[in-house]
Amino acid sequence: MQKSGFKAFICWALCLVGVCGIHRFYVGRTMSGIIWLLTFGLLGFGQLFDLFFLGSMVRQANMLNGLQAYGQNTNTNTNTVAPIFNVSVTIPPMAGPTAEPTKTA
Numbered sequence: 001m002q003k004s005g006f007k008a009f010i011c012w013a014l015c016l017v018g019v020c021g022i023h024r025f026y027v028g029r030t031m032s033g034i035i036w037l038l039t040f041g042l043l044g045f046g047q048l049f050d051l052f053f054l055g056s057m058v059r060q061a062n063m064l065n066g067l068q069a070y071g072q073n074t075n076t077n078t079n080t081v082a083p084i085f086n087v088s089v090t091i092p093p094m095a096g097p098t099a100e101p102t103k104t105a
Contacts, residue, residue: 001065003027005058012054015040015047023054027061 003026011023021036041047050057 003058003061003065005055008054008058012047012050015044020047023050024057027054027057028064029057 008023008026011026014020014022018040019037020039020041021033024030024033024036036042036046039046041050
């Protein structure tokens with residue numbers, strides 16, 4: 001399911017009533033969401049940081065969700081074996097007389 005930037009910013013705005021980090025849970029960043037929740041958004045500095053980077057966090061979450069959905073919805077055979085080609089090259093010996101090195105005195 002695609003994440004909405006508007007909903008993420010509404011979750012971010014809950015910091016104004018003392019509940020920080022809900023937007024991080026929304027975009028799938030659970031561990032940092034717990035940290036934000038327990039530290040009041042890193043004393044407000046993390047919340048301010050997230051105000052500017054929340055749009056990219058939503059885009060990243062949507063991209064990861066899209067990749068996971070693609071991996072789950074493919075109906076191709078997952079046991080496909082790629083062909084292996086063994087190539088061996090043999091060099092035949094040179095035909096004809098071989099020249100011996102000349103000795104200089």
